[in-house]
Amino acid sequence: MTPITALGLIGRTSLGRLAALGRISRFAASAFSHMIRPPYYPRELAVALLNIGWLSLPVVALTAVFTGGALALQIYAGGARFNAEAVVPQIVAIGMVRELGPVLVGLMIAARVTSSIAAEIATMKVTEQIDALVTLSTNPMKYLVAPRVLAALLTVPVLVGIGDIIGILGGYTVATKTLDFNAAAYLKNTVDFLELRDIISSLAKGAVFGTIAAVMGCYYGMQSGRGAQGVGRATKGSVEAAAVMILAANFVLTGVFFSL
């Protein structure tokens, strides 16, 4: 490979990625514009709220409780090296609320919700159900995409908030049951240490990650190729893209909230 062909390859790949990002942004903008214009489909929204919000609670709770517990153990062990074991409640709170809560919930949503949205919409596309919707005077962007994106935008911040609380409780349980922390002092330290900005950033990240997860699921589903292989590719692509974009967005948002 000559240097010129290598440059060409880099250029083409970058252009391709940017073009895809542009198409996804346009897709997202269209989804939002359909959210605010009638007709609305309240039934679809209700189903999406149930699927994305309520039914994700168990996996979010389990993820958060184990992460919070492990975090407490690590901070205790790490802090012990320089006699700073007492910072467990503060660091667990900061770690869960600022980073681990939103990121892990976001990734679990990408695994659970993005994949199922992509597979469902891709199957509908492959079996001509999307075409059927259009012939029945129903816009798929309005009927399928807008309710799912709106539901994720509304419920994922709530899930993140719940995840934060359960994560802190996981840390609290480990610290008070096995590390001999005083229960009342632990909770007081946690509450005193957290700032409003920590909580707002956590929920804002949840909203952004939820939107990314739903948009990627819908976008890849709608772009699906033919057959079972097409559905498989759409599902895989959507989860990959959602996970990477959630992590990238997390970096940007952390920068915006905490270093400006």
Next chain:
Amino acid sequence: MTHPMIEMKQVQKAFGSNEVLRGVDLEVAKGSSLVIIGGSGTGKSVALKCILGLIEPDAGEIRVDGQSVGRLSGQRDRDAFLARFGMLFQGAALFDSLPVWQNVAFRLLRGRLARPRDEAREIAIEKLRRVGLKSDVADRLPAELSGGMQKRVGLARAIAAEPEIIFFDEPTTGLDPIMSGVINDLIREIVVEMGATAMTITHDMTSVRAIADNVAMLHGGKIRWTGPVSQMDDSGDPYVEQFISGSAEGPIEAVR
């Protein structure tokens, strides 16, 4: 002067380097039934989808009841346009998250044709009865039905809002001969009793003879032959003759 219900003029469509339609000219008179025949992959579905606006043609003009499809602008125009159509898809394309009756009444439950739920359900059950299904299938999910029953439900959905134009995409593919006969008869009866204009895609010759007033053969991206079904057997066109007889010998290459 009366104009045809559906009119295609020099319609072209290519997917990448694959030229599927290379200038299709077609007319369907109001209230008549046209069947398009042709081998797999000759662009029959693409032609139908161009008329519905599901696929945008690269060139040419399509008119429905004198109105140019390409000039429809805005959601309202498109809704009004699509409200005149019903379509039966090849795999029935039923929404598998909705029970049968909500599939049939889909159009009647939302949008500009929305009616009260009870009324929509009654209409759905009546349409199900029209296609030979009992009311007990109304609350089942599409996945619980056999292929023939799914086709019937798809047919009921296509006629639920009393469309003026009905499209049938391979209505008998995947069905046994007896069920095919039943579906063919149903299509014929329904089209006649509703006075609808019908366009059907198929490569099932029994279907053609049962459904068609007129036949058009699509080959090589163009209409090879068109005429009344009564003249199909002495068309004098070697392509049509080969297709009707199902012979491997002839101008149509058997390996596609």
